[in-house]
Amino acid sequence: MHPDQPVLTAAQRLGLTAASFVLMATAIMALGPLIASSAWWWLCAFVSAGVLFAGAGLRALRVRGALVPLLEAVVLLMLLTLLFGGSTSLLFLVPTPETFGLFGELFSGAQRTIAQQSVPAVTVPALSFALALGVGVLSILLDILVQVARRPAFAAVPVIVPLLIPGFIVETGVGLPVLVLVAASYLLLLRVDVRVNRSARFELDRDDGIATVTAPRRVPVASTLGASLGVAGVGIVVASMLAASTPSISSSLLLGTGSQSTLFARGVSPFIDLGKDLRRPEPRPAFRYLARDGDRPNFTLLTLDRFEGDVWSVADRPVDGDNTVDAMGAPVGLEAEVETSEHPIEVLVNEVRTTWLPVPYPSTRIDGLQGSWFWDDESLTVRSADTNTAGQRYEVTRLEVEPTVEQLRGAGSSAGIDGRYLELPEEIPEIIPATAASLASGSGSAYDTAVAIQAFLRSPEFAYSTEAPVEGGYDGGGFEVIGSFLEQKQGYCVHFASTMAVLAREAGIPSRISIGYTSGSPTTERVDGVQRVEVDSHDLHAWPELYFEGVGWVPFEPTPGRGSVPAYSRPGAGQSPTSVLPTGPASTTAPSGRPDLDPDRGFAGPASDPFTNSGSWRVVALLLGVAALLSIPALTRVLQRAMRHRRIRRGDRSADAAWQEFVATAADLGIGIASGTPRAIASSVAGRPAFRDPDTSAAMLRLRDAVERARFGPDDVVEPPPQARHALADDLRAVRRAMLHDAGARDRLAAALLPRSLVERVVRVPGVRAGGGA
Amino acid sequence: MTASPTANAVDAASVMLIDEVGALAARVVANVETVIAGKREAITAALTVVLAEGHLLIEDVPGVGKTMLAKALARSLGSSISRIQFTPDLLPSDVTGVSVFDQADRRFEFKRGPVFANLVIGDEINRASPKTQAALLECMEERQVTADGTTYHLDLPFTVIATQNPVEMEGTYPLPEAQRDRFMARVSMGYPSPADELAMLSTRETSSPLDRLEQVVEVEELRGMIGAVQHVFTSQPVKEYAVELARATREDRQLRLGASPRATLQLIRAAKAHAAMHGRDFVLPDDVDALAVPVLAHRLVPTSRAVGSHDRDSGPLIDAIVRRIVAETPVPVGSARRN
Secondary structure, eight states: OOTTOOOOOHHHHHHHHHHHHHHHHHHGGGGGGGBSSSHHHHHHHHHHHHHHHHHHHHHHTTOOGGGHHHHHHHHHHHHHIIIIIGGGSBTTTBOOHHHHHHHHHHHHHHHHHHHHOOSSBOOOHHHHHHHHHHHHHHHHHHHIIIIISOOGGGGHHHHHHHHHHHHHHSTTOSOHHHHHHHHHHHHHHHHHHHHHHHHHHHHHHHHHTOOOOOOOOOOOHHHHHHHHHHHHHHHHHHHHHHHHHSOOOOOOOTTOSSOSGGGGOTTOOHHHHHHHHHTOSSOOEEEEEEEGGGOOOOEEEEEEOEEOSSOEEOOOOOOOTTOBTTSOOOOTTBOTTSEEEEEEEEEEEOSOOOSEEOBOSSEEEEESOOSOEEEOTTTOOEEESSOOSTTOEEEEEEEEEEOOHHHHHHOOSSTTSOGGGGOOOSOOOTHHHHHHHHHHTTOOSHHHHHHHHHHHHHSTTSEEOSSHHHHHTOOSSSHHHHHHHHHHOEEOHHHHHHHHHHHHHHTTOOEEEEEEEOOOEEEEEEETTEEEEEEEGGGEEEEEEEEETBTEEEEOOOSTTSSOOOGGGSTTOOSOOOOSSOOOOOOSSOOOSOGGGOTTOSTTOOOOOSSOSSHHHHHHHHHHHHHHHHHHHHHHHHHHHHHHHHHHHHTSSHHHHHHHHHHHHHHHTTOOOOSSOHHHHHHHHTTSGGGOSHHHHHHHHHHHHHHHHHHHSOTTOOOOOHHHHHHHHHHHHHHHHHHHHHSOHHHHHHHHHSOHHHHHHHHOOTTOOOOOOO | OOOOOOSOSOOGGGOOOHHHHHHHHHHHHHHHHTTSTTOHHHHHHHHHHHHTTOOEEEEOOTTSSHHHHHHHHHHHHTOOEEEEEOOTTOOHHHHHEEEEEETTTTEEEEEEOTTSSSEEEEETGGGSOHHHHHHHHHHHHHSEEEETTEEEEOOSSOEEEEEEOOTTSTTOOOOOHHHHTTSSEEEOOOOOOHHHHHHHHHHTSSSOGGGGOOOOSOHHHHHHHHHHHHTOBOOHHHHHHHHHHHHHHHHOTTEEEOOOHHHHHHHHHHHHHHHHHTTOSBOOHHHHHHHHHHHHGGGOEEOHHHHHTOOGGGSOHHHHHHHHHHHHSOOOOOOOOOO
16 A cells, blocks of 8 residues: 555545446456356346445445455345345345355355356356356455555456456457457546546645645556556466366266266267166166156156267257246147147156256156256257256156157158258268168158168167177267167167167158156055156166157157057057157147247347346346345435444544534435535524424534534544533434424435435535525 | 833733623623614624724714714723824824923923723724824834834723725825725624614614613723633634635735735634634634625725726625635635544
8 A cells, every 4th residue: 555545535436436347347248258148247237336336335434444345245245145145134135044055055056057057158046146246256356456455457357357257168258349348447447546646646735734736647548558458468368278278078977976067078978878877787776756647758868969970969059048947848840639648747856966857758847946947949858057956856747749640650750840850971881871771661651661660670680788889899879880780780778779860860750869767667665646666777768759740759769678669659550549658749839940049039138137037036136126226325324324323422523423414414305505614504504494493403503513613623622521422412313303304205205215415425516605604 | 100011911810711702792792782773793893803902994984873883882891992083184193192391390291192092983084194194003003102212002902993984085085005904804884774773863862872881891801802812723724714815815816906914814813803702712714704804805906997897786896806705715614623
């Protein structure tokens, strides 16, 4: 700190605070490419503004400089409590131990969501919390550097943090416009600081009574510009270096207890992991479920729809924040003619830990989940942005689709579906098209071809083996593997499923592969008369789904000995509309194209607030936020009054405090008083109705006399004794009561909600005063 | 009887409590008001000047009660009074006194002039010749009379209350700027309001109210009051404010001559008396404000351009300028000193 630290006025401090806020608000824009929608920015700006301007308010109240950052931290805590504490807090502001527990959960949830989500991430509450916390802490740091240490040039340090983060995640790093904006804001802060310093120094000289005027220190624009560009440059370089040296995400078991990132790992086939899990000597329990009517669906975890020659993978689609699981979308392609029915299933996940939720395809809604879960538009698979399946207990409403063979046979197969589901690499092993052609010949429709492929794979020629592919060196789902599998005719679900999917595509039928669990093993235990079903790691399974126009995605079961073959796909299936396997689609209307291309999505999209995804909560939270914002002036004023009363009690320039409070109260109530000497002010208000009462008038004059003595009286005047201070406080209360009593209801309301004294403090014009002699 | 250095210094022991000063001052003002109704401001200014040991110039047209004010004040204060009616043929010795040869003692004896009194009323001072004016003004400044090599100190308190007709009147010798500067304050009486004038008619039908005026203060008490005034505290911001006002008059575009350092000094002195009269032992900026026009205005000389463009209906030009300067100068509202 400077030894000759100039004392800044409240207005100067406010200027610095505003510049700091602008800098922070622009800096967090750098996170824009990483996070969907813009609501998070408003949240962060709100938190930053709350912290910084609370600091400015505290300083205006003459709180000791070193104490302000601590109090700012308290304000941050209260803001977080207000925004995220929910019902655990007292009066929405005071955190309880439960609130801290909740914060802990949110924080770990944030760590998970950062690991799990792809860019741009959905602002789940946990992520919002982490952003708000981070921005709040950075704002405090910024405030310390700018206001306490008076070193605004170092404001670059906290600001560089949000600038760095995109460099880790997005290859392009921070966009140039944001960098320019941040640099401009930084320049603005430095500029404000230079002005403030200049005037403060001048004031300082005046106070000392030294008649010298120091020449203002000129800060050349070039040097500050250089500093800003330096900040930006260092940010980019450091970010790219760190990004380059970040270890790549390690692969691990599909459903292991370790990292959840497995399924995102590009270039690693989930099949391999699935095979490893299937080869476990001891099955590991996965989850259990209760389903009425002997309902035994397959549970889909994820769907692989992209085949690139040597690997099946998930198309990289960002999570859509609107797709909450309380109302899931309609299955793609399902039309009203197909019969459907809904079946509730209660699922309790104990052991398995994955970000993908085991859900039958298709389902219409899921209730009771903890954390944020979103469904995928096309596959209706459900994944979490911030948590995982461990310990989840939920009720999923499964939609049973019961197409008839006629409907399937009559369906076209490829119109209206993304071409991705038909894509095959160019260099295909000869055996694949040959097999496909031989199976397709002689069958009339796409459905018949599909049934023929399934029958071919289920024929006795093929044997189920989890070991043979590993020994034969053709584990996985790639082309080479399929070629080897077609020759060796030994493999497990992965091979059967991928082979059928590839053969179907070869025959012109859109296909994909679902990975999940088969229906599991019923136990003897019954809950409310419903049999409980246990599912373990040996129930892991992969199966193909083929697309038929009008029916949607229809599962098949080419793996011998696993799962159950859907009735409609048995060779020679008759008129019977029964189906054994879950299939198909829920809604009675045709699906409406691809919702993920909806132009309303995206960054400028739904102005949903970031606090929660539930509608009513949203409104409540928004109202609370608005109310909190609106109550800031009122609270500041209440705090100011309390501080002044405390000064009176403690004898810290008590007369001044009492007088300031009197003047502020009068200003709040719109009692037009000029600024000026206490005597001028007193005589200007003396004619008001409030002071007709001689007692009130006398009290006001006592306040005036006290402040005059304090300001202009002999230097050896000490603080009045405690009784006198007590009397001062009583006088102040009496005068305030009288003024309030005298004012109209509207003035009183305005005084409480929008205290004018807070503003007039800043814009007071010196030298203009009311007349009135002594 | 040779030099008479009587009671030159106000005895510190006789210093009065500030509350008493305020009470006595209020009584004096009320007393004088029974004679001159509706002129509280002029009365207050006059008493202020007495307490601040300055001299007062009362300037107005004839017949508005200038002399009456001076007499009433003198009588209320119980001090010795003398009155000099200035005429063009008045000699300096008529003011200060003259040495007369005493046949019996065979030596010169100094016969004290009317200036040897606590309150000296100089009526129509601008009708005297400059030489006589100068003699009086020397007494005012030095508070002593020198005759035939002997210096005679004047009794304290010593205050001259001079009245003067406006300079346009016939047969007058206007006081030069340097001499006006000797007066601490100048007040104008102004015409009474119709109601006051009507009341005056009925009260003075038979006798002069001055005859019935009671003495309120003993001369010793007056000295005590003056002593108390000297002990009034002036804070740094108020001093700076007075200096700032003086500086502003010197730099003002409408003024050819600004306030002298003596003016600043007397402004503060008068402000101290003003504070004491209100029972306060420290000076407020408001005291300075209240006295700026009486103390400063008569010392300033406006530029001819300002005179030419002045609208006479809006009162005396110089008063307006002083009021404007006071309004424009930032007043120390006293952002709390830290003790």
